[in-house]
Amino acid sequence: xxxxxxxxxxxxxxxxxSTRIFLVIVLFMCLSAVSPYDPxxxxxxxxxxxxxxxxxxxxxxxxxxxxxxxxxALRNSFFISLAIVIVTRIIAFFxxxxxxxxxxxxxxxxxTIDDSFIILPILPILIFLKLILGRIDFPSLILILSLFGWxxxxxLVRSIVLTLREREFSYTSFFSGRNTIxxxxxxxxxxLYPILLATGINNMxxxxxxxxxxxxxxxxxxxxxxxxxxxxxxxxxxxFVAGIWWWIVFPVIFVVLLFLSLYFLSVSLSEFIDxxxxxxxxxx
Amino acid sequence: MIRYFIRRVIVFLLVxxxxxxxxxxxxxxxxxxxxxxxxxxxxxxxxxxxxPNSIELxxxxxxxxxGLEGGIFEQYIRFWQGLLAGDLGPSFSSxxxxxxxxxxxxxxxxIGLLATTTILSWIIGTILGALAGYSGRNKTWSRxxxxxxxAVRPVPYYILALVLLLLFSYIWPIFPTGGGSTxxxxxxxxxxxxxxxxxxxxxxxxxxLIIGIGSWFLNMRNLTALILKExxxxxxxxxxxxxxxxxxxxxxxxALLPQITGLALQLGLIFNGxxxxxxxxxYPGLGTLIYEAINTSDYNVVMGVxxxxxxAVSLGTLIIDILSPLIDPRVRYx
Numbered sequence: 001x002x003x004x005x006x007x008x009x010x011x012x013x014x015x016x017x018s019t020r021i022f023l024v025i026v027l028f029m030c031l032s033a034v035s036p037y038d039p040x041x042x043x044x045x046x047x048x049x050x051x052x053x054x055x056x057x058x059x060x061x062x063x064x065x066x067x068x069x070x071x072x073a074l075r076n077s078f079f080i081s082l083a084i085v086i087v088t089r090i091i092a093f094f095x096x097x098x099x100x101x102x103x104x105x106x107x108x109x110x111x112t113i114d115d116s117f118i119i120l121p122i123l124p125i126l127i128f129l130k131l132i133l134g135r136i137d138f139p140s141l142i143l144i145l146s147l148f149g150w151x152x153x154x155x156l157v158r159s160i161v162l163t164l165r166e167r168e169f170s171y172t173s174f175f176s177g178r179n180t181i182x183x184x185x186x187x188x189x190x191x192l193y194p195i196l197l198a199t200g201i202n203n204m205x206x207x208x209x210x211x212x213x214x215x216x217x218x219x220x221x222x223x224x225x226x227x228x229x230x231x232x233x234x235x236x237x238x239x240f241v242a243g244i245w246w247w248i249v250f251p252v253i254f255v256v257l258l259f260l261s262l263y264f265l266s267v268s269l270s271e272f273i274d275x276x277x278x279x280x281x282x283x284x
Numbered sequence: 285m286i287r288y289f290i291r292r293v294i295v296f297l298l299v300x301x302x303x304x305x306x307x308x309x310x311x312x313x314x315x316x317x318x319x320x321x322x323x324x325x326x327x328x329x330x331x332x333x334x335x336p337n338s339i340e341l342x343x344x345x346x347x348x349x350x351g352l353e354g355g356i357f358e359q360y361i362r363f364w365q366g367l368l369a370g371d372l373g374p375s376f377s378s379x380x381x382x383x384x385x386x387x388x389x390x391x392x393x394x395i396g397l398l399a400t401t402t403i404l405s406w407i408i409g410t411i412l413g414a415l416a417g418y419s420g421r422n423k424t425w426s427r428x429x430x431x432x433x434x435a436v437r438p439v440p441y442y443i444l445a446l447v448l449l450l451l452f453s454y455i456w457p458i459f460p461t462g463g464g465s466t467x468x469x470x471x472x473x474x475x476x477x478x479x480x481x482x483x484x485x486x487x488x489x490x491x492x493l494i495i496g497i498g499s500w501f502l503n504m505r506n507l508t509a510l511i512l513k514e515x516x517x518x519x520x521x522x523x524x525x526x527x528x529x530x531x532x533x534x535x536x537x538x539a540l541l542p543q544i545t546g547l548a549l550q551l552g553l554i555f556n557g558x559x560x561x562x563x564x565x566x567y568p569g570l571g572t573l574i575y576e577a578i579n580t581s582d583y584n585v586v587m588g589v590x591x592x593x594x595x596a597v598s599l600g601t602l603i604i605d606i607l608s609p610l611i612d613p614r615v616r617y618x
Contacts, residue, residue: 123559124590127578132314209440213560216442231446240454252447256439263438 004194008272015268018261025258029078032071037064039072039225051246058246061237066250073225074254080138080226081207085200087146088153093196095150096157097184101165111158117151122210130219137221141214145207153199157192164188194273201266205259212255227255289606296602303594308363311583312356319376320346322581350376372588377580383588386573391592393464394569397485397561398554401492406547408493409500414536416501417508430505433498441557445491445564452487459487462566488565492557503546507539514538541608548604551597 008015037044043063051058057066099110130136164170173183214220215228222229234247320343347353366373372383416426453461465480520530562571570589577585
């Protein structure tokens with residue numbers, strides 16, 4: 001799998017560029033470790049300064065440095081979505097393989113549950129939860145979004161396991177007396193890695209988008225710096241009316257770059273996995 | 285055919301009944317959402333002192349006033365009786381305005397904005413996508429369009445709407461910052477009203493159109509490209525059937541069905557999207573209504589709006605299910 005990624009990096013221009021952008025953003029997040037300011041304390045810098053050498057992205061009306069705050073915000077947003085990705089991959093893997101491998105009644109029950117999660121409207125539910133919980137803190141947000149994020153991918157995993165089950169190595173493994181769990185982990189999981197990676201990136205885009213939207217609406221713990229809460233505070237202080245454009249423009253640029261790089265990573269990965277998508281490019 | 289029709293209608297009724305039941309019971313199961321308690325808490329928070337006796341009295345009279353007395357099943361039956369008579373009960377936060385009146389005010393805004401943009405973006409995206417898929421991606425316009433559609437796709441709708449709002453109402457203020465019409469302006473049926481409404485609707489509509497057209501375009505282009513590889517298209521080409529007939533009757537018609545199913549699903553998601561759109565642009569439709577109602581725990585309004593959306597969505601899928609065999613001859617009524 002590692003060598004396949006290297007190949008992709010060498011031959012697919014989109015993959016190369018988006019990997020670089022992504023790595024720059026990750027580097028930017030790492031800068032949060034050496035930040036001179038505490039992201040939660042206010043009025044540590046003069047307010048409303050335009051971008052200068054000392055404050056490359058300017059400062060906010062809350063007396064925070066936008067550059068250093070963005071390092072924290074991106075890092076937090078990224079780790080929140082990463083946690084959601086990991087949890088949903090695990091759920092999707094187990095539900096998908098169990099449904100695909102067992103078949104029959106287990107399969108129908110699991111897929112009915114799966115379908116109900118696909119059609120539930122998530123935003124009204126989250127607004128409802130905010131009312132009950134007061135504010136949604138980030139651990140609960142991770143749990144809730146994970147609960148909604150696995151359904152599509154579990155379906156995909158199931159469909160792949162359905163075909164794997166009919167392959168010869170499945171029978172070999174079965175007749176050599178290997179138990180089910182070991183067969184799934186040793187034989188099926190390697191086949192599922194690429195699809196789990198590609199859908200994982202898509203899931204990350206989705207959860208980053210949900211986090212940003214929900215935080216910007218002010219439904220989450222607004223004292224934790226994330227991309228969404230940064231925009232939330234900027235809107236609260238009427239940053240644009242006051243002419244403090246750098247407070248909103250830099251978060252938006254960074255998050256859009258992150259989205260685009262992730263998206264093109266996932267597009268070139270899925271084309272690599274499923275060459276049928278590629279024919280169009282070559283022929284057309 | 286008739287059996288298929290009846291079965292679909294029964295499924296539709298079942299979905300509506302189950303949906304309404306769930307929406308009835310969930311808010312009542314959560315104590316934090318009890319509107320009587322919410323109101324009493326609000327009065328206490330405003331700093332007024334009340335002795336426990338008068339609180340108890342107030343609780344009783346409010347419960348009666350809001351129609352929440354009696355067991356939950358009694359309430360449930362009364363709720364259905366009201367619903368069938370077109371009465372959704374009073375709103376709690378702007379008591380005693382009936383919920384149905386609030387919805388009547390908000391509904392035209394949502395339908396005007398959301399339905400128009402969804403259908404318009406579907407038509408434009410589908411036609412452009414079919415043309416791009418058919419004439420190949422070597423055409424410059426189709427390439428430019430594809431790049432744009434791909435670049436917009438991963439950006440969450442909220443960010444896109446925000447960027448549009450910032451660009452066109454703060455940096456270059458040619459459009460209003462929000463609202464459905466100028467504040468305090470009384471709407472009547474004349475040219476000036478229509479112009480004001482249109483001016484307010486342009487930004488939200490454009491944001492929805494950008495997202496919508498992009499995804500319909502990409503879908504339709506891929507579908508068309510797949511169908512072009514089918515054998516019947518090759519045969520038609522060998523038989524020297526004219527290009528325009530191949531395009532319209534062989535390619536378009538077959539590619540349309542998944543797009544139509546997609547439109548049905550999209551109509552279902554309208555309600556999910558409307559909250560964000562209406563909040564960003566402070567548009568006075570159902571999304572804003574339900575958001576405020578949830579925040580003030582006004583669950584008669586929440587229920588009313590949700591019931592409306594459930595009925596509308598299931599009705600939409602019902603109509604499309606019944607119509608789709610007419611569009612695609614390969615689908616039979618079963």
